[in-house]
Amino acid sequence: MKTFILHLLLISVLSFSAVGQTDSTSSYIVLKNATIIDAISDFGKKGTLLIQEDKIAAIDYSHSLTLPKGAITYDLEGKFIIPGLIDAHVHITHGTLKEAQAHLQTAVQQGITGVRDMGGDGRMLTLLQKNMKIGEDVGPDVFFSTIIAGPEFFEQDPRPQEVAKGAKAGEVSWLRAITSESDLRQVVAEAKGMGATAIKVYLNVDKDLFKQVSDEAKRQGLKVWSHGVVPPTKAMDITNGGADVMSHAGHLVQYEFVKGDIRGRHSFESQEELQAYRKKLNDIAWDENTKEVKQLFTAMNKNNSILDATLFIYTFGLDDAGEGEEIDSTKYLVGMKTVKTAYQYSVKIGAGSDHMISEDGTINLHKELELLTTVGLTNIDALRAATIVNAEGLGEEKNIGTIEKGKLANLVVLNNNPLEDISHTKNIKYVFKRGKQIE
Ligand SMILES: [Zn+2]
Numbered sequence: 001m002k003t004f005i006l007h008l009l010l011i012s013v014l015s016f017s018a019v020g021q022t023d024s025t026s027s028y029i030v031l032k033n034a035t036i037i038d039a040i041s042d043f044g045k046k047g048t049l050l051i052q053e054d055k056i057a058a059i060d061y062s063h064s065l066t067l068p069k070g071a072i073t074y075d076l077e078g079k080f081i082i083p084g085l086i087d088a089h090v091h092i093t094h095g096t097l098k099e100a101q102a103h104l105q106t107a108v109q110q111g112i113t114g115v116r117d118m119g120g121d122g123r124m125l126t127l128l129q130k131n132m133k134i135g136e137d138v139g140p141d142v143f144f145s146t147i148i149a150g151p152e153f154f155e156q157d158p159r160p161q162e163v164a165k166g167a168k169a170g171e172v173s174w175l176r177a178i179t180s181e182s183d184l185r186q187v188v189a190e191a192k193g194m195g196a197t198a199i200k201v202y203l204n205v206d207k208d209l210f211k212q213v214s215d216e217a218k219r220q221g222l223k224v225w226s227h228g229v230v231p232p233t234k235a236m237d238i239t240n241g242g243a244d245v246m247s248h249a250g251h252l253v254q255y256e257f258v259k260g261d262i263r264g265r266h267s268f269e270s271q272e273e274l275q276a277y278r279k280k281l282n283d284i285a286w287d288e289n290t291k292e293v294k295q296l297f298t299a300m301n302k303n304n305s306i307l308d309a310t311l312f313i314y315t316f317g318l319d320d321a322g323e324g325e326e327i328d329s330t331k332y333l334v335g336m337k338t339v340k341t342a343y344q345y346s347v348k349i350g351a352g353s354d355h356m357i358s359e360d361g362t363i364n365l366h367k368e369l370e371l372l373t374t375v376g377l378t379n380i381d382a383l384r385a386a387t388i389v390n391a392e393g394l395g396e397e398k399n400i401g402t403i404e405k406g407k408l409a410n411l412v413v414l415n416n417n418p419l420e421d422i423s424h425t426k427n428i429k430y431v432f433k434r435g436k437q438i439e
Pocket residue numbers: 089090091118354
């Protein structure tokens with residue numbers, strides 16, 4: 001039956017091109033003899049992929065596919081094909097436009113076909129989003145959010161003004177201060193109009209306001225991304241308030257033990273006072289059987305909130321500490337434990353680096369995948385974290401994230417099997433984005 005349908009499909013596409021309506025020689029690509037790891041099955045299977053223009057037109061595991069004449073054919077004997085990788089936590093606009101373009105080009109060459117920007121200059125992101133989609137720039141497809149926070153954040157933190165140059169952070173559509181008086185319909189409509197996929201709730205938003213802005217975002221068809229903890233609001237209220245993705249494993253759990261509101265970094269008189277508060281939280285002992293932990297991860301699982309772990313960012317400074325230098329590895333260790341426990345409760349884990357590219361050009365999502373496997377994710381689940389789970393977080397699971405007929409041909413061809421060793425995601429032979437081989 002399957003074969004019959006494939007034949008029908010090919011007959012129809014071939015006759016279509018035969019009458020001269022498409023350029024039949026350049027619109028087909030055949031990837032044959034590779035092991036296809038589609039991210040649906042737990043295993044890879046040897047087969048042939050047919051790409052027509054920007055989409056996967058057929059997948060054949062039974063050698064029964066009649067290949068279109070003139071198709072560009074790659075014999076990939078001994079190679080492995082995975083879905084294009086998505087980095088679910090990047091900030092790409094902290095430099096110039098030229099730098100962002102160069103960084104994104106490196107990223108796609110290293111297998112990243114989609115990025116989720118978690119806060120930057122909306123004007124630049126809108127431009128990059130368009131250019132990546134139409135092929136004017138070479139890089140991953142760009143998805144981004146508008147940052148939503150209480151006015152205190154924009155008044156007290158210098159970072160947002162960096163990406164609002166020429167205007168005022170908190171008053172522009174990509175960096176929006178809200179209070180209970182705000183016209184949330186308008187705030188969300190402006191984010192949507194700019195091309196944002198989601199709102200990102202960052203800081204100083206209370207539980208009721210979180211729920212209101214989240215409901216309004218969903219009503220207008222946007223996703224709700226959030227930090228896992230948004231002082232004064234705790235993770236439990238974030239997931240129950242409708243968060244689709246919650247970022248940063250490092251401090252997710254501990255705040256659940258605080259009675260009442262939790263304190264954000266701007267509510268302290270001094271750095272010492274803040275450090276003491278955090279130390280007290282980190283000293284709380286918990287494991288997977290602790291009531292608060294159980295409740296939180298059960299709720300995240302039920303609400304389908306994805307945990308954007310960002311383990312890589314916690315490794316900063318751990319490797320290059322000088323001798324005798326004291327490095328605070330607390331967040332890293334707590335983060336590892338948190339992801340491990342969340343995974344035990346079947347919370348969906350997404351892969352985000354929070355630092356897409358290092359100065360030497362290394363793309364850090366590959367390292368994030370290694371870290372996820374060290375806390376217990378199977379290799380296939382680590383791959384899913386960077387593909388289908390991240391696609392769900394973007395609301396793009398129908399278009400990307402697995403290797404399936406009809407989805408965009410975003411594919412990475414690897415020289416070695418990532419199911420044997422996850423670090424093989426770095427060992428790349430070819431990358432295809434929207435059906436085009438990346439040079
Ligand atoms: Zn970030």
